Amino acid sequence: NAGVIQTPRHKVTGKGQEATLWCEPISGHSAVFWYRQTIVQGLEFLTYFRNQAPIDDSGMPKERFSAQMPNQSHSTLKIQSTQPQDSAVYLCASSPPGGSAETLYFGSGTRLTVL
């Protein structure tokens, strides 16, 4: 079991450019979560899919961030017109089916740096 796979590991963009982050959940897991982590803000919830359907995107900055899960094997987080304050480690996590409590298995993260 390879665990949750996130690509790329590091991404550097210029201010105003677009960034697309990829996540492959653990096979058989039914939920995918996106978080971002900074020293100042800690681990912030962004959005959540279950069985590919969007459940909660209350943490997403609405204007420039979007997330999709086109099939059960991958999810993407897209940031348009990146700003320096978007610099963070973006973490994807998946959760197995069954039960009502989501125990999360995290990927290694994508470190986004916006210059």
Place this chain on the structure above:
Amino acid sequence: QQKVQQSPESLIVPEGGMASLNCTSSDRNVDYFWWYRQHSGKSPKMLMSIFSNGEKEEGRFTVHLNKASLHTSLHIRDSQPSDSALYLCAASRTGGYKVVFGSGTRLLVSP
């Protein structure tokens, strides 16, 4: 907005000592709590979960939960330098809901 508060922000304990970490949720509908551990440069990994009132022990780690006060605590006995990490408390409601994390307690176990 649901918040998860952790204390202390940082903690230093001697090797072999006891570390005690605290966590409280502001959401009265929370049913589930987890403790995750994140070593420097790594991603968080689930350490323990607790969903019912009372105590749960796994090796050197013990968690307590008081649902009435929405408070959980994690106790690490015989602390080892390898326990040095950021400890994150997480909480969620039942029925498929987002998992919210606290800001963490940074534990340093000094040899």
